[in-house]
Amino acid sequence: xxxxxxxxxxxxxxxxxxxxxxxxxxxxxxxxxxxxxxxxxxxxxxxxxxxxxxxxxxxxxxxxxxxxxxxxxxxxxxxxxxxxxxxxxxxxxxxxxxxxxxxxxxxxxxxxxxxxxxxxx
Amino acid sequence: xxxxxxxxxxxxxxxxxxxxxxxxxxxxxxxxxxxxxxxxxxxxxxxxxxxxxxxxxxxxxxxxxxxxxxxxxxxxxxxxxxxxxxxxxxxxxxxxxxxxxxxxxxxxxxxxxxxxxxxxxxxxxxxxxxxxxxxxxxxxxxxxxxxxxxxxxxxxxxxxxxxxxxxxxxxxxxxxxxxxxxxxxxxxxxxxxxxxxxxxxxxxxxxxxxxxxxxxxxxxxxxxxxxxxxxxxxxxxxxxxxxxxxxxxxxxxxxxxxxxxxxxxxxxxxxxxxxxxxxxxxxxxxxxxxxxxxxxxxxxxxxxxxxxxxxxxxxxxxxxxxxxxxxxxxxxxxxxxxxxxxxxxxxxxxxxxxxxxxxxxxxxxxxxxxxxxx
Numbered sequence: 001x002x003x004x005x006x007x008x009x010x011x012x013x014x015x016x017x018x019x020x021x022x023x024x025x026x027x028x029x030x031x032x033x034x035x036x037x038x039x040x041x042x043x044x045x046x047x048x049x050x051x052x053x054x055x056x057x058x059x060x061x062x063x064x065x066x067x068x069x070x071x072x073x074x075x076x077x078x079x080x081x082x083x084x085x086x087x088x089x090x091x092x093x094x095x096x097x098x099x100x101x102x103x104x105x106x107x108x109x110x111x112x113x114x115x116x117x118x119x120x121x
Numbered sequence: 122x123x124x125x126x127x128x129x130x131x132x133x134x135x136x137x138x139x140x141x142x143x144x145x146x147x148x149x150x151x152x153x154x155x156x157x158x159x160x161x162x163x164x165x166x167x168x169x170x171x172x173x174x175x176x177x178x179x180x181x182x183x184x185x186x187x188x189x190x191x192x193x194x195x196x197x198x199x200x201x202x203x204x205x206x207x208x209x210x211x212x213x214x215x216x217x218x219x220x221x222x223x224x225x226x227x228x229x230x231x232x233x234x235x236x237x238x239x240x241x242x243x244x245x246x247x248x249x250x251x252x253x254x255x256x257x258x259x260x261x262x263x264x265x266x267x268x269x270x271x272x273x274x275x276x277x278x279x280x281x282x283x284x285x286x287x288x289x290x291x292x293x294x295x296x297x298x299x300x301x302x303x304x305x306x307x308x309x310x311x312x313x314x315x316x317x318x319x320x321x322x323x324x325x326x327x328x329x330x331x332x333x334x335x336x337x338x339x340x341x342x343x344x345x346x347x348x349x350x351x352x353x354x355x356x357x358x359x360x361x362x363x364x365x366x367x368x369x370x371x372x373x374x375x376x377x378x379x380x381x382x383x384x385x386x387x388x389x390x391x392x393x394x395x396x397x398x399x400x401x402x403x404x405x406x407x408x409x410x411x412x413x414x415x416x417x418x419x420x421x422x423x424x425x426x427x428x429x430x431x432x433x434x435x436x437x438x439x440x441x442x443x444x445x446x447x448x449x450x451x452x453x454x455x456x457x458x459x460x461x462x463x464x465x466x467x468x469x470x471x472x473x474x475x476x477x478x479x480x481x482x483x484x485x486x487x488x489x490x491x492x493x494x495x
Contacts, residue, residue, distance in 0.1 A: 036246075036248070038248065040245060040247070040248075041245070041247070041258070041306065041307070043354060066142040066147055067147050067148060067240070067242070068147050068148075068150055068151075069437060069465050070142070070408075070437075072142050091142055095143060097142040097143075098142055098143055098144050098145045098147075098359045098360075099145050099304075099306055099350070099359060100142065100145060100146075100147055100306070101242045101260055101306070102142070116242065116243070116245050116260070118245060118258075118260065118306050120306055120307055120353055120354075121352045121353065121354070121355075121357075121359055
């Protein structure tokens with residue numbers, strides 16, 4: 001039992017040491033988790049990396065909205081452990097998004113979390 | 122949990138995504154008036170001039186010329202009801218506008234406070250490559266607004282009565298708003314200018330002893346000169362939020378016959394009923410929205426409103442509703458409060474807007490007292 005209890009702690013420590021976790025909430029072993037985009041603010045022509053963790057056996061979605069609430073880009077993510085979604089600052093039609101505040105949300109049937117992202121041109 | 126599942130299912134059914142993110146200063150697209158939000162939102166706002174509310178002049182600058190006296194109105198709402206695990210701030214939108222009108226000419230300004238609207242996105246942290254926090258940026262967008270409007274028939278009638286270039290039964294109002302946009306996305310304040318223009322055409326359709334029916338057509342355009350903001354790091358620029366709004370409305374009023382004789386406490390209408398409908402077109406993204414709304418007014422005091430809003434792509438649609446209270450004396454001095462519920466992105470919570478304001482027509486009050494003494 002003690003070994004099982006230590007697993008989430010070890011995972012958290014490893015993630016922090018690897019620099020892959022800047023969230024105020026540390027990821028739990030069996031739950032989804034959404035990390036901070038890096039870089040943020042991002043500049044057009046670059047790609048920002050959004051770390052996500054998805055529970056095994058679930059297909060989850062990461063969607064990006066603008067500040068009017070309009071959908072900009074959707075990603076479907078096949079379940080896995082720690083993954084990185086790379087966004088190039090373009091909408092679903094390939095057009096470059098304007099400067100502004102955007103929101104990216106990780107959504108599973110049991111989890112929802114939203115972070116802010118800024119694009120600067 | 123339930124909400125997340127619903128939203129999850131809706132996303133699967135919604136493959137059509139938009140290109141609305143081709144503009145900077147997207148928050149110019151927010152509707153500040155609670156009365157307009159309750160009646161279907163942006164699409165009807167270009168024609169809804171039947172309120173002594175300067176916030177309605179944001180969507181159609183021509184409205185500023187239609188009322189006499191000093192008017193102030195303020196509204197606020199939280200426009201994205203989402204949980205932000207990394208957010209330290211809110212997503213608040215606040216708008217405040219002051220307007221002055223007399224004899225068919227109107228001026229509008231964002232005086233108290235100095236911005237017409239402010240959208241606060243909270244703050245984000247900026248990190249270095251090692252994940253260490255370098256600094257935080259307070260994210261916001263603001264707009265200072267200054268407007269000028271002319272109600273042509275009213276202006277000519279009161280100021281140059283010899284000039285008559287339109288039938289008296291038709292009233293045309295024109296207006297322009299200058300918007301000084303600013304944002305803090307880079308940590309420093311950046312500015313960009315744009316202009317909104319609007320017109321309103323109205324005419325009585327039927328008039329009898331105690332019934333008045335009026336029709337109106339309104340149109341306005343945000344960023345009419347296609348102004349833009351320069352890039353920070355390279356040559357070129359990006360367009361400020363741009364939209365064309367067109368709407369039509371009919372208003373029927375059952376008149377209070379004792380109002381004209383001065384034996385009434387200020388209830389010009391016993392019952393009023395309005396039907397409005399219109400559409401918006403975001404030009405660069407070719408995105409369209411429609412809205413319809415109806416309003417029932419009782420003794421110019423209580424107002425009930427319901428509307429329907431639909432986006433072409435279908436991601437924001439639903440029923441809007443709200444109510445208003447206006448305490449006033451003969452349309453010369455008044456206080457108002459309005460609230461509205463408006464649909465936002467499917468699966469998210471409704472947008473709730475509150476608005477309050479006051480108006481006073483000092484010249485009208487003085488004239489009214491003089492008449493009473495005589």
